[in-house]
Amino acid sequence: MKSGRNTKSAVAGIFLCLMAATLFAADTNGPAILPWPQQVTLRAGAFKLTPQTRIYVDPASRPTATFLTARLRQSTGYPLKTRTKFFSARAIEGGILLTTRAANTNLGPEGYELTVAPDSVVLRAPTQAGLFYGVQTLFQLLPPEIFSSNVVQAADWRMPCIQIEDWPRFRWRGFMLDVARHFYNRQQVERILDAMAFQKLNRFHWHLTDDQGWRIEIKKYPKLTQVGAWRAGVGFGLDPKSTTAYGPDGRYGGFYTQADIREVVKYAAARHITIVPEIEMPGHSTAALAAYPQFSCTGGPFSIPLKGGVFNGIYNPADEATFKFLDDVLTEVFQLFPGQYVHLGGDEVPQDTWKNNPACQALMKRDGLTNEDELQSWFMKRMEKFVGAHGRTMVGWSEILKGGLASNAVVMDWIGGATEAASSGHDVVMTPTQFCYFDYYQSTNRASEPLAIGGFLPLEKVYSLEPIPADLPEQYAPHILGAQGNLWTEYIPNLHYAEYMIFPRLTALAEVDWSPDSARNFDDFSRRLQVEFQRFAELGINYRPNLTNVPTATLTQ
Numbered sequence: 001m002k003s004g005r006n007t008k009s010a011v012a013g014i015f016l017c018l019m020a021a022t023l024f025a026a027d028t029n030g031p032a033i034l035p036w037p038q039q040v041t042l043r044a045g046a047f048k049l050t051p052q053t054r055i056y057v058d059p060a061s062r063p064t065a066t067f068l069t070a071r072l073r074q075s076t077g078y079p080l081k082t083r084t085k086f087f088s089a090r091a092i093e094g095g096i097l098l099t100t101r102a103a104n105t106n107l108g109p110e111g112y113e114l115t116v117a118p119d120s121v122v123l124r125a126p127t128q129a130g131l132f133y134g135v136q137t138l139f140q141l142l143p144p145e146i147f148s149s150n151v152v153q154a155a156d157w158r159m160p161c162i163q164i165e166d167w168p169r170f171r172w173r174g175f176m177l178d179v180a181r182h183f184y185n186r187q188q189v190e191r192i193l194d195a196m197a198f199q200k201l202n203r204f205h206w207h208l209t210d211d212q213g214w215r216i217e218i219k220k221y222p223k224l225t226q227v228g229a230w231r232a233g234v235g236f237g238l239d240p241k242s243t244t245a246y247g248p249d250g251r252y253g254g255f256y257t258q259a260d261i262r263e264v265v266k267y268a269a270a271r272h273i274t275i276v277p278e279i280e281m282p283g284h285s286t287a288a289l290a291a292y293p294q295f296s297c298t299g300g301p302f303s304i305p306l307k308g309g310v311f312n313g314i315y316n317p318a319d320e321a322t323f324k325f326l327d328d329v330l331t332e333v334f335q336l337f338p339g340q341y342v343h344l345g346g347d348e349v350p351q352d353t354w355k356n357n358p359a360c361q362a363l364m365k366r367d368g369l370t371n372e373d374e375l376q377s378w379f380m381k382r383m384e385k386f387v388g389a390h391g392r393t394m395v396g397w398s399e400i401l402k403g404g405l406a407s408n409a410v411v412m413d414w415i416g417g418a419t420e421a422a423s424s425g426h427d428v429v430m431t432p433t434q435f436c437y438f439d440y441y442q443s444t445n446r447a448s449e450p451l452a453i454g455g456f457l458p459l460e461k462v463y464s465l466e467p468i469p470a471d472l473p474e475q476y477a478p479h480i481l482g483a484q485g486n487l488w489t490e491y492i493p494n495l496h497y498a499e500y501m502i503f504p505r506l507t508a509l510a511e512v513d514w515s516p517d518s519a520r521n522f523d524d525f526s527r528r529l530q531v532e533f534q535r536f537a538e539l540g541i542n543y544r545p546n547l548t549n550v551p552t553a554t555l556t557q
């Protein structure tokens with residue numbers, strides 16, 4: 001027979017278990033953290049933010065603390081004081097401590113550890129990136145109104161007591177925006193960078209050139225933007241009123257000055273995002289050739305196409321002047337973008353132009369190239385050498401595998417090639433169309449959706465991506481750097497619509513990239529997403545509210 005005392009301690013034991021529940025998988029009623037962390041232990045009680053809460057920070061971490069206090073101030077109205085003087089790396093009662101000191105280096109270059117107790121919050125990370133991600137998680141422990149841009153009086157600014165150890169599964173957590181088919185100005189790009197940072201994404205792939213537009217000022221070749229950034233209309237059969245990106249003469253387009261680019265690079269860096277610029281070649285280059293037809297095979301003239309599927313613009317590899325031009329362009333690109341990676345495209349090369357060009361055929365003969373795939377490979381290998389000589393790494397789309405891959409190139413897999421590239425020692429970024437193309441429809445009921453390019457990519461499908469190919473021998477798995485969502489914008493002429501296509505599919509991809517695969521659970525993700533939607537609403541981010549293949553009731557365009 002059990003004594004009353006034993007029963008009591010058994011009850012107490014159960015109670016203790018409830019008080020500290022380790023949440024190994026995201027299948028609980030835990031807080032709406034997105035992406036779900038590596039390790040979470042929920043405890044009883046809460047920390048309450050008050051106007052007296054102090055922020056303690058080591059001097060080097062001050063910018064991260066300022067990022068925290070600026071946001072807290074906007075929505076709580078509390079002018080929280082930050083203390084760096086007499087800084088001690090111990091927890092401070094009643095305060096929030098942010099520091100890289102005494103941090104566990106095993107958390108890696110982007111990891112952090114966050115402990116919320118009733119009387120203190122301690123955030124430690126080995127790096128500023130880690131601290132920054134810890135701050136993002138901290139915001140998500142507070143009510144969604146923390147993202148309001150005005151003071152919210154009625155909110156209860158409490159965080160549940162919790163212990164989190166967290167780090168990303170993948171190093172490359174990316175998003176690509178095509179600003180060539182439709183133009184997004186600097187402020188709009190910065191808005192997207194804000195949203196990326198909040199999802200703990202760290203690579204912004206900026207698709208700056210294509211057939212329909214050249215968007216980056218190059219001082220040595222001013223016509224690239226004077227001519228190449230503007231076309232006769234919005235194109236793609238879209239309503240001219242769907243955008244405001246018109247120049248004074250009524251032409252559609254726009255470009256970034258070098259000063260703009262420097263600002264965006266800085267803005268991204270402050271959010272621990274590296275920009276990967278893309279300058280397309282040898283195909284998808286009509287806009288450049290409209291400005292400088294002398295680098296084409298036919299001499300032009302070229303006009304910038306108003307719709308997709310036209311990528312006749314291809315550089316002439318048989319003229320040395322072409323390479324001088326491309327080297328000059330890239331030299332300016334290297335000066336603007338400090339990141340390791342520069343993307344040179346390489347996709348969908350219209351080889352017929354080379355086939356029908358005597359100079360290209362003569363070049364092939366001279367160098368023993370037996371087909372146009374080999375000429376394409378010859379072109380990309382030559383460019384890869386130039387990129388490498390400047391200490392950078394070239395990235396290219398799947399097609400750079402054709403005819404032989406350049407020695408240090410990174411492959412961005414959209415139509416295959418990951419296994420082949422990774423098992424020959426190349427790094428790979430996964431962007432397979434079936435999982436990562438955010439320009440595809442979100443419902444099979446197309447009539448209920450805004451016009452899109454085609455395809456069908458529901459949220460659940462994005463969430464189901466496993467970036468490591470099943471047929472890749474295990475020892476090569478570290479070559480899979482991560483996954484990236486791509487937004488091609490042929491049919492997406494404005495930011496409001498772009499956000500509708502991006503969110504919440506990018507939120508799903510962020511969890512694929514960050515969380516342990518064992519923690520992935522679509523039902524729990526959907527539950528947390530309901531809170532994320534409230535955050536989006538506070539931030540003024542447009543999103544598709546229906547999680548499944550059902551028509552969207554109202555399209556706020």
Ligand code: TNX
Nearest residue numbers: 347348397414437439453488
């Ligand atoms: C293919 S993905 C392209 C883009 C288009 C996209 C539309 C890739 C490397 N090339 O030029 O915009 O399909 O989905």
